[in-house]
Each structure stands twice: as structure tokens, then as C-alpha cells.
Amino acid sequence: MITRLKTRLLVLATVLSCTVAGVAAAADVKPRLIRFGYGLNDESVQGRAARFLAQELEKISGGKLKMKTFGSANLGSDEQMQGALAGGAQEMMVGSTAPLAGMVKEFGVFDLPFLFNSEKEADAVLDGQLGQDLLKKLEARGLIGLVYWENGFRNMTNSKRPINRAEDLQGIKLRVMQNQIALGVFNTLGANAVPMPFSELFTALETRTVDGQENPITTIQSSKFYEVQPFLTITRHVYTPWVVLASKKWWDTLSPDEQKLIRQAAAASRDFERKDSRADSAKAMTTLEQAGMKINTVSPEEVARMREKVQPVVDKYTQELGPELIKQLNDEIQKARN
Numbered sequence: 265m266i267t268r269l270k271t272r273l274l275v276l277a278t279v280l281s282c283t284v285a286g287v288a289a290a291a292d293v294k295p296r297l298i299r300f301g302y303g304l305n306d307e308s309v310q311g312r313a314a315r316f317l318a319q320e321l322e323k324i325s326g327g328k329l330k331m332k333t334f335g336s337a338n339l340g341s342d343e344q345m346q347g348a349l350a351g352g353a354q355e356m357m358v359g360s361t362a363p364l365a366g367m368v369k370e371f372g373v374f375d376l377p378f379l380f381n382s383e384k385e386a387d388a389v390l391d392g393q394l395g396q397d398l399l400k401k402l403e404a405r406g407l408i409g410l411v412y413w414e415n416g417f418r419n420m421t422n423s424k425r426p427i428n429r430a431e432d433l434q435g436i437k438l439r440v441m442q443n444q445i446a447l448g449v450f451n452t453l454g455a456n457a458v459p460m461p462f463s464e465l466f467t468a469l470e471t472r473t474v475d476g477q478e479n480p481i482t483t484i485q486s487s488k489f490y491e492v493q494p495f496l497t498i499t500r501h502v503y504t505p506w507v508v509l510a511s512k513k514w515w516d517t518l519s520p521d522e523q524k525l526i527r528q529a530a531a532a533s534r535d536f537e538r539k540d541s542r543a544d545s546a547k548a549m550t551t552l553e554q555a556g557m558k559i560n561t562v563s564p565e566e567v568a569r570m571r572e573k574v575q576p577v578v579d580k581y582t583q584e585l586g587p588e589l590i591k592q593l594n595d596e597i598q599k600a601r602n
């Protein structure tokens with residue numbers, strides 16, 4: 265009797281521990297602590313998705329893969345973190361594609377203005393052949409590109425005047441991301457473009473070191489740019505993706521089971537983040553209006569004029585990035601559009 269009960273208990277205990285630890289128990293997964301850095305604050309879309317990723321990873325690894333998230337560029341700007349990952353000093357991060365173009369120039373395709381018309385087109389290209397090929401190119405630079413999150417369509421804010429026409433940008437010192445194409449585009453439109461890491465931006469706007477900047481609505485709201493920027497102009501001039509990255513040096517020390525769990529959690533975070541970003545964008549617009557920002561939208565005719573103005577920059581970088589790549593890009597967009 266007693267022995268039977270003991271056996272039963274033993275069986276029960278084994279079943280329980282397997283279920284609790286899930287896949288991770290059987291698989292080759294060691295306890296690890298992963299540092300994950302990002303540039304925006306904890307209340308941003310980025311912050312919420314980082315917490316989601318950490319929770320998801322901990323859950324599916326049975327508590328073994330723990331992620332500590334560091335927002336507000338506490339581990340450094342996008343560029344600094346890219347360097348830390350490549351050198352193996354930090355495990356993971358999420359950041360914009362624009363500064364990545366310094367490592368793999370082809371990421372510059374996402375800095376070409378007025379490319380995508382909708383989030384759907386962006387998703388198709390990012391999750392399709394071109395987007396995935398670009399992620400693979402990162403390996404030679406010491407980075408593993410996992411998934412794309414949405415940063416989003418960018419709009420302009422400034423402290424001087426509403427932008428109705430490109431000419432209104434004359435004399436405006438406009439902070440741009442650290443990227444050659446962005447610099448060329450905004451100087452050609454007539455602004456005085458100033459490249460600067462995001463981590464220095466709020467202070468630069470507050471002290472009037474620069475007059476304006478451009479970012480998605482979600483960021484303008486979460487980073488409280490409305491406190492120092494009275495004018496918001498809806499231009500949707502470019503769509504910037506964020507990329508979730510891992511250090512290749514570190515990645516190569518992981519077991520295939522561990523890599524699989526991280527890829528799985530990253531994919532779940534992508535779906536969560538895109539949905540959250542799109543819902544947040546609509547809400548953020550209302551918040552910005554209530555905060556007293558003066559909001560205008562550039563007319564489709566003016567967008568067409570701006571497009572024409574920046575065409576020489578697009579032509580220049582089409583040559584530099586490779587006309588075949590740009591053709592593939594336009595074909596994939598066209599396919600998503602139809």
C-alpha cells in the first residue's frame with residue numbers, strides 16, 4: 265500500500281515538474297541573464313514591448329532565460345549599443361535601422377523618403393525577402409537581427425512655425441538621425457539638418473540648440489516633445505523600423521534550444537508591438553491636440569513637390585545602395601500594394 269502510494273507520488277511529482285518547467289526542462293537551456301537596452305522611456309511603445317519580450321521569454325523558458333530591460337538609453341544610444349553588442353559587452357537591444365546603415369549600408373533603403381504608403385506595405389517588405397536578407401547581412405558585423413518592430417511613419421515638430429511648404433523649413437535647425445540619407449534629404453528640403461543621437465534630443469529642443477525634429481506621433485507623445493515643440497506637421501515622410509538585435513559573440517555561446525526560445529519570444533513581441541503601436545498612434549494624436557500642439561497636415565500636392573525636390577538624393581543613393589536592390593524594393597512594395 266505504502267509503496268504504491270510512494271510510486272504514485274513519484275510519478276505525480278515527475279509529471280508536475282515537467283509541466284511547470286515546460287519545454288525548457290527537457291531542452292538544453294541554462295539559467296541566463298540577458299541585458300536588453302532601448303532608447304525611449306519605459307512608458308513608450310518600445311518600453312511596453314520590451315517588458316512583453318522579457319515576460320514572454322521568462323515564461324516559455326520556464327524561468328531560466330531572464331531579461332533585464334534598460335530604457336531611456338541607460339545602456340547608451342542606438343549607435344553605442346550596436347557597438348557594445350558587436351563587441352560582446354551587451355547581449356540584446358532594439359534600435360532604429362537608420363544608425364545601423366553605418367554598419368550595413370543597405371539598411372539605408374528605409375531612409376529613402378516617401379517609400380511606403382501604409383504599415384501593411386512596410387510589414388510585407390520587412391517580413392519578406394528583402395527585410396530578411398538585410399538581417400542576415402548583420403552577421404558579418406557581429407550582430408544577429410531577430411525581428412522588426414514598428415517605430416513608424418515620421419512627422420515633423422518645431423518651435424518656429426507650421427510647415428505648409430518645403431520653403432517653411434528654411435532656417436530651421438532640424439535634428440535628424442545619424443544617417444547620411446536623412447541628412448541629405450532634410451538639407452535638400454531646405455532645413456539645416458543636425459545629426460544627433462536620440463538620447464540628446466529632448467535637452468537640445470528645450471535649450472533651443474535645435475528648433476525641430478521628426479519622429480512618429482507615438483514618440484512625440486511618450487517623449488513629451490509637446491512640452492517644448494508647439495508645432496506638429498503631419499508629413500509621414502518616411503517609415504522607420506526598429507530592429508531587435510543580439511550580440512553574435514554572445515549568441516554563438518547559446519545552445520540551439522536557447523536560440524530557438526529567443527527567436528520565438530522575439531516573434532511574439534513583434535506581433536504585440538505592431539498592434540500596440542498602431543493603437544497607440546491614434547490615442548497619441550488626441551493627447552497631442554489636448555496638450556495644445558498646433559497641428560497641420562501637408563497637402564498631397566505639397567507632398568508631391570517635396571518628393572520631386574528630394575529626387576536627386578534618391579537617385580544618388582539608388583546608385584550607392586545598388587539599383588538592383590532598389591528595384592527589388594519597389595517590386596516588393598508594388599506587390600504588397602496590389
Ligand code: TK8
Binds near residue numbers: 302303304341
Ligand atoms: C530611439 C531611436 C528613435 C528614433 C530616433 O533610440 O532616433 O529619432 O526614431 O526611436 O531609435
